[in-house]
Amino acid sequence: MTSELIIERRTPLPVTPEDAYAWHVRPGAFERLVPPWKRIEVVERSGGIQNGSRVRFRVHAGPASFAWTAEYREVEPGRGFTDIQVDGPFDRWVHAHRFEPGGDGGAVLHDRIACDLPLGVRVGRECVARDLDRLLAYRHALTASDLAMHAGAASRPRLHVAVTGASGMIGSMLIPTLTTGGHRVTRIVRGAAGPGEIRWDPTGGGLDPGALRGIDAVVHLAGENIAAGRWAEASKLRMLESRRTGTRLLAEAVARAPEGPRILVSASAVGFYGERGEETLSETSGVGTGFLPEVAAAWEEGTRVAETAGVRVVRLRIGLVLTPGGGLLQRMLPVFRLGLGGRLGTGEQWMSWISADDLVGAFHHALTEEAVAGAVNAVAPGAVRNTEFTRAVGQALGRPTPFPVPGVALRLLFGEMADGAILVSARVLPDALTRSGYQFRHPTLAPALAHLLGRTGRAA
Numbered sequence: 001m002t003s004e005l006i007i008e009r010r011t012p013l014p015v016t017p018e019d020a021y022a023w024h025v026r027p028g029a030f031e032r033l034v035p036p037w038k039r040i041e042v043v044e045r046s047g048g049i050q051n052g053s054r055v056r057f058r059v060h061a062g063p064a065s066f067a068w069t070a071e072y073r074e075v076e077p078g079r080g081f082t083d084i085q086v087d088g089p090f091d092r093w094v095h096a097h098r099f100e101p102g103g104d105g106g107a108v109l110h111d112r113i114a115c116d117l118p119l120g121v122r123v124g125r126e127c128v129a130r131d132l133d134r135l136l137a138y139r140h141a142l143t144a145s146d147l148a149m150h151a152g153a154a155s156r157p158r159l160h161v162a163v164t165g166a167s168g169m170i171g172s173m174l175i176p177t178l179t180t181g182g183h184r185v186t187r188i189v190r191g192a193a194g195p196g197e198i199r200w201d202p203t204g205g206g207l208d209p210g211a212l213r214g215i216d217a218v219v220h221l222a223g224e225n226i227a228a229g230r231w232a233e234a235s236k237l238r239m240l241e242s243r244r245t246g247t248r249l250l251a252e253a254v255a256r257a258p259e260g261p262r263i264l265v266s267a268s269a270v271g272f273y274g275e276r277g278e279e280t281l282s283e284t285s286g287v288g289t290g291f292l293p294e295v296a297a298a299w300e301e302g303t304r305v306a307e308t309a310g311v312r313v314v315r316l317r318i319g320l321v322l323t324p325g326g327g328l329l330q331r332m333l334p335v336f337r338l339g340l341g342g343r344l345g346t347g348e349q350w351m352s353w354i355s356a357d358d359l360v361g362a363f364h365h366a367l368t369e370e371a372v373a374g375a376v377n378a379v380a381p382g383a384v385r386n387t388e389f390t391r392a393v394g395q396a397l398g399r400p401t402p403f404p405v406p407g408v409a410l411r412l413l414f415g416e417m418a419d420g421a422i423l424v425s426a427r428v429l430p431d432a433l434t435r436s437g438y439q440f441r442h443p444t445l446a447p448a449l450a451h452l453l454g455r456t457g458r459a460a
């Protein structure tokens with residue numbers, strides 16, 4: 001046995017080799033292909049993908065991190081490129097990305113990684129091989145589904161989209177999804193605006209309508225974090241006002257913008273429905289009672305001024321977003337990996353979830369599908385009870401889930417947020433998405449977790 005590893009994967013793609021290559025060389029492709037269970041930051045780039053250009057990034061592994069510099073070589077437009085490790089943890093790293101002609105006018109994505117472990121070591125070779133195999137399995141699945149999504153909207157014009165909350169969990173996933181599809185993205189930021197950015201003040205100053213000239217669509221994601229900690233009266237007020245005031249000011253600017261946006265997609269939440277027990281909920285179901293329904297209703301009401309002005313407004317009521325890169329799942333994983341996970345409360349409450357890839361797919365669908373308007377539930381069709389959700393996470397990790405957390409303990413820890421956000425039961429259906437033709441990548445929970453946690457390929 002040598003220290004050399006060779007990992008290969010081939011996957012058919014629903015587009016031509018030229019289209020597959022174009023997706024990979026557009027801005028955001030590197031970020032889009034980083035698995036959500038890894039934390040990798042781009043530090044510096046010198047040019048795009050062309051012979052001799054380089055990208056320097058930092059890979060975080062627990063409390064440690066290391067730098068990696070890659071150089072692009074053997075660039076053949078429409079057919080492929082190779083990245084070589086110039087500086088990094090391996091003695092040698094050569095990753096060839098090829099886009100070969102396939103059947104029926106499609107392509108075959110062929111990745112080949114050839115590397116030598118540091119100092120010729122053999123210990124841990126199989127572990128590295130499994131990690132690289134699951135990396136390629138994730139990347140190929142995502143690439144194929146993203147290309148299919150963009151191909152489905154190929155007849156529609158590429159959009160210039162402005163995004164608030166661009167640095168948040170959803171924004172950091174959505175922006176590279178849009179840019180790799182050929183759309184242009186401008187960030188709307190609260191601080192000093194850099195080149196190509198738009199400044200706004202969501203607390204009262206608003207946004208200059210003239211800054212939106214030439215923008216086709218606005219995606220509104222900004223708002224105070226609902227799950228940052230216990231709800232105190234001051235924090236609840238910030239959560240409410242950041243959505244009520246900020247959304248209204250943004251919608252007013254959209255409505256007044258000369259030659260401005262014709263589409264506004266605003267985030268909302270399934271918290272709109274509140275505690276509903278066993279009731280099955282669609283977009284036509286009424287608002288619930290309690291703090292989160294109050295916030296969501298105010299959030300959505302803020303968009304009315306744009307709708308009145310003739311802008312197509314979509315209010316995406318987002319469910320529990322599944323990604324190990326943030327949100328509830330990220331917080332659960334350390335405990336569940338130790339085998340200490342368990343149901344919350346009785347476990348009978350319904351959880352309406354959506355995979356990270358389907359969430360960005362829902363935003364893309366809302367932007368590009370003219371028939372979509374009004375309230376849209378951004379949830380998978382397979383809502384589950386908390387007991388089933390807990391069991392599925394444990395099975396995906398290969399761990400037992402024997403330790404339930406009583407409702408009384410959650411109330412002691414989180415106060416009002418326990419009943420308002422953690423133990424709440426809402427069985428929400430994606431009726432509007434389904435009717436408008438959206439095709440879910442992950443309609444059921446177990447395959448979604450397997451993809452997001454890298455449990456496909458040999459790692460399974």
